[in-house]
Amino acid sequence: MDFSISQDHQMLADSLRRYFSDKYPIELRNKAGYSAPFHSPEVWTDLAELGVIGAFIDEDHGGFGGTAQDIAVVFEEVGRALCCEPLLGALMGARLLALSGQDQAAEDIVAGTARAAVAIFEPGVVCNLGAISAEARQLGGEWRLFGHKNAIYGGPGADLVLIAAHAGGKIGLFLAQSPDMQAAPMIDGGGIGDLVMDGLPAACICEDASAMIEETLDLARIALCAEANGAMDRLIAMTTDYLKQRQQFGRPLATFQALQHRLVDMVMELEQSKSITIRAVASFGSDDQARHVAMAKNLIGRAGTKISEEAIQLHGGIGMTWEYAGSHYAKRLVMIDHQLGDRHDHAGRLAAMD
Amino acid sequence: MDLEYSAEEIAFRDEVRQFLAENLPLEIAAKVDAGGELEKQDMERWHAILNAKGWLAATWPVEYGGTGWSTVERHIFSEECALHNAPRLVPFGLSMLGPVLIKFGTEEQKREILPRILDGRDWWCQGFSEPGAGSDLASMTTRAVRDGDDYVVNGQKTWTTLGQYANKIFCLVRTGTGGKPQAGISFLNVDLDTPGVEMRPIKLIDGGHEVNEVFFTDARVPAANLVGEENAGWTIAKYLLTHERTNIAGIGFSLKDLERYRRMASAMTRDGRKLSEHPIHAAALAELEADLEALQISNLRMLANARDGAASPIDSSLLKLKGTQLRQDILALMRSARGPDAAFWDESPANTNSDLPPHADHVAPTYFNNRKLSIFGGSNESQRNIVAQTLFR
Numbered sequence: 001m002d003f004s005i006s007q008d009h010q011m012l013a014d015s016l017r018r019y020f021s022d023k024y025p026i027e028l029r030n031k032a033g034y035s036a037p038f039h040s041p042e043v044w045t046d047l048a049e050l051g052v053i054g055a056f057i058d059e060d061h062g063g064f065g066g067t068a069q070d071i072a073v074v075f076e077e078v079g080r081a082l083c084c085e086p087l088l089g090a091l092m093g094a095r096l097l098a099l100s101g102q103d104q105a106a107e108d109i110v111a112g113t114a115r116a117a118v119a120i121f122e123p124g125v126v127c128n129l130g131a132i133s134a135e136a137r138q139l140g141g142e143w144r145l146f147g148h149k150n151a152i153y154g155g156p157g158a159d160l161v162l163i164a165a166h167a168g169g170k171i172g173l174f175l176a177q178s179p180d181m182q183a184a185p186m187i188d189g190g191g192i193g194d195l196v197m198d199g200l201p202a203a204c205i206c207e208d209a210s211a212m213i214e215e216t217l218d219l220a221r222i223a224l225c226a227e228a229n230g231a232m233d234r235l236i237a238m239t240t241d242y243l244k245q246r247q248q249f250g251r252p253l254a255t256f257q258a259l260q261h262r263l264v265d266m267v268m269e270l271e272q273s274k275s276i277t278i279r280a281v282a283s284f285g286s287d288d289q290a291r292h293v294a295m296a297k298n299l300i301g302r303a304g305t306k307i308s309e310e311a312i313q314l315h316g317g318i319g320m321t322w323e324y325a326g327s328h329y330a331k332r333l334v335m336i337d338h339q340l341g342d343r344h345d346h347a348g349r350l351a352a353m354d
Numbered sequence: 355m356d357l358e359y360s361a362e363e364i365a366f367r368d369e370v371r372q373f374l375a376e377n378l379p380l381e382i383a384a385k386v387d388a389g390g391e392l393e394k395q396d397m398e399r400w401h402a403i404l405n406a407k408g409w410l411a412a413t414w415p416v417e418y419g420g421t422g423w424s425t426v427e428r429h430i431f432s433e434e435c436a437l438h439n440a441p442r443l444v445p446f447g448l449s450m451l452g453p454v455l456i457k458f459g460t461e462e463q464k465r466e467i468l469p470r471i472l473d474g475r476d477w478w479c480q481g482f483s484e485p486g487a488g489s490d491l492a493s494m495t496t497r498a499v500r501d502g503d504d505y506v507v508n509g510q511k512t513w514t515t516l517g518q519y520a521n522k523i524f525c526l527v528r529t530g531t532g533g534k535p536q537a538g539i540s541f542l543n544v545d546l547d548t549p550g551v552e553m554r555p556i557k558l559i560d561g562g563h564e565v566n567e568v569f570f571t572d573a574r575v576p577a578a579n580l581v582g583e584e585n586a587g588w589t590i591a592k593y594l595l596t597h598e599r600t601n602i603a604g605i606g607f608s609l610k611d612l613e614r615y616r617r618m619a620s621a622m623t624r625d626g627r628k629l630s631e632h633p634i635h636a637a638a639l640a641e642l643e644a645d646l647e648a649l650q651i652s653n654l655r656m657l658a659n660a661r662d663g664a665a666s667p668i669d670s671s672l673l674k675l676k677g678t679q680l681r682q683d684i685l686a687l688m689r690s691a692r693g694p695d696a697a698f699w700d701e702s703p704a705n706t707n708s709d710l711p712p713h714a715d716h717v718a719p720t721y722f723n724n725r726k727l728s729i730f731g732g733s734n735e736s737q738r739n740i741v742a743q744t745l746f747r
Binding site: 123127128185186188247248249250305312317319320327330331337339343347348 | 483486488489490493512513556557558559560561565622623624625626632633634635682686689690692693694695696697698699700718719721722725726728729730733734735738
């Protein structure tokens with residue numbers, strides 16, 4: 001038994017952590033993440049050069065990683081720094097492009113010269129791929145898409161948008177170039193978009209994509225769990241520091257046992273979250289993948305929300321302010337639960353499994 | 355045992371309902387229902403409508419322009435207002451300073467200030483908390499030094515709710531030293547246009563501007579603005595903070611939010627079935643309904659105790675604790691119901707011309723904003739201390 005990560009992974013984590021701590025202050029993050037284009041093109045270029053996106057796919061497709069562990073290492077640092085660059089879209093986009101044999105496009109994503117986003121789910125469909133209703137039709141030898149895709153992470157400004165739609169009795173994967181979408185910031189930073197398709201031209205890059213989409217979704221869920229772990233770790237550290245420093249009634253808040261115990265419960269939730277992520281990473285690609293990823297997403301949805309709510313409460317009014325970085329960590333952690341199926345959705349999936 | 359209102363109370367409730375149906379502007383109610391932020395003129399308009407009816411100062415005696423209502427009538431009124439999506443009344447003049455002046459103010463202060471609260475000429479805000487004095491309010495350091503007919507005030511207040519709309523602020527200031535920290539505090543009214551007083555906005559987690567910080571630099575305030583005796587401010591503050599807390603559980607707001615949630619859940623689908631039929635959501639709703647049913651009875655029991663002069667000092671703390679937890683749980687379930695669309699964010703929630711897709715709304719900002727419920731008005735930790743100190747006395 002050995003729970004340590006490899007030297008290469010440690011080096012990757014260290015270099016990312018150094019980059020974020022040197023070059024990515026919270027002020028830059030908040031300025032970039034809450035107004036168009038909802039990210040920083042300079043930071044994006046830096047991340048590509050650091051090999052962050054390359055870690056998402058294997059060497060055969062222009063990357064140098066591609067394992068669930070590679071992805072978890074990157075996203076834990078992303079979470080610790082509260083980075084709101086559109087990396088989830090890059091991860092899913094690069095994977096799906098590589099799996100569909102779109103090597104040049106995948107390389108462009110890895111190089112940071114093109115940005116990808118994926119449009120799979122629809123209003124009212126958050127987890128069940130089979131329940132989507134978008135359709136692709138061939139008109140005059142060209143594929144045209146019809147339907148409504150919602151909550152496309154990193155969608156605004158994306159060059160390549162991969163879209164799931166029914167065609168010929170299967171769910172295919174289609175590629176559209178820079179489609180117009182309704183764009184907004186996410187409440188926790190970063191861009192999100194809705195895509196209403198009424199004959200949107202697109203190329204079919206895979207006719208039967210259900211399996212690769214499900215696998216990519218699970219990998220993205222692992223990424224979100226790792227991101228949450230990094231963010232929880234940082235938020236707990238900030239809360240601990242605050243309680244040590246804040247004086248009321250002539251002594252630090254950290255000396256009040258009722259508050260100490262609440263910190264202990266937060267740490268316990270974080271340890272559980274780290275463990276279930278390790279479980280899901282190890283099960284990726286095995287028969288247990290779906291079950292362990294659903295467990296992880298459920299557990300971390302609960303833990304992230306609880307830790308956020310407690311961190312705000314323990315900070316008092318300061319935790320409610322925009323100026324305090326902790327409030328943005330709290331928002332991110334709560335909203336991670338809303339991405340790619342929440343605690344209730346995954347509990348439901350688990351209950352329905354054999 | 356009789357859990358029902360009396361015939362008179364039911365008649366009163368019907369009268370309130372009819373008044374609200376006929377007088378609450380629909381566009382304001384719609385804004386409240388959508389969870390958007392109200393503009394200053396919305397709040398002023400509703401204030402004026404209630405004032406014209408004589409229903410504005412629910413807790414004041416009739417001789418000062420109040421309603422003279424019983425505790426039960428006040429409860430009925432506030433619950434019906436919430437159920438009809440009336441704006442929450444800004445409490446600083448009506449529920450805080452007004453009752454303080456009626457109990458501690460001079461005749462001149464009552465004559466001068468109370469009518470201006472009612473007719474809306476003055477908008478008061480509160481200057482209690484300081485950066486270093488939150489739960490431990492008595493450690494506050496904003497200083498007022500007597501100089502002739504004035505006090506010279508220096509220091510900083512914070513979390514001043516809606517101070518950006520106010521023209522006056524009532525403050526706790528330190529006038530004495532030595533002894534217990536509570537002993538040297540006074541209650542002082544200050545015009546916000548006094549030279550040396552500066553208000554700065556604080557942006558909150560949801561991007562909204564709701565609270566402010568107020569800086570005092572050698573601000574000269576007439577000594578006549580003192581309320582009560584010098585160094586008696588702590589007694590007045592305690593009175594203000596414990597006075598009239600029958601609405602502290604926020605029952606009306608929780609009832610209304612649960613109704614919104616039910617409406618939402620029955621209109622939404624989730625992975626092929628109606629959200630209202632999703633077993634986990636249905637079970638969560640059922641538990642919240644049970645909690646709220648119990649809390650309504652707890653609230654009525656407290657009202658009856660207050661009516662009978664048998665109020666327990668821990669009643670309001672317990673109601674605040676459970677009421678805020680429950681409301682936060684309801685708002686969390688609503689956020690959760692919205693799924694991935696909850697992430698869409700528009701910085702100005704009242705803006706109806708926004709770019710938000712029609713299926714996105716303000717559930718997430720509302721959820722984050724209302725984390726304040728367990729922090730302000732005496733944090734829930736402070737409420738637990740009050741209960742514990744009573745239990746283990």
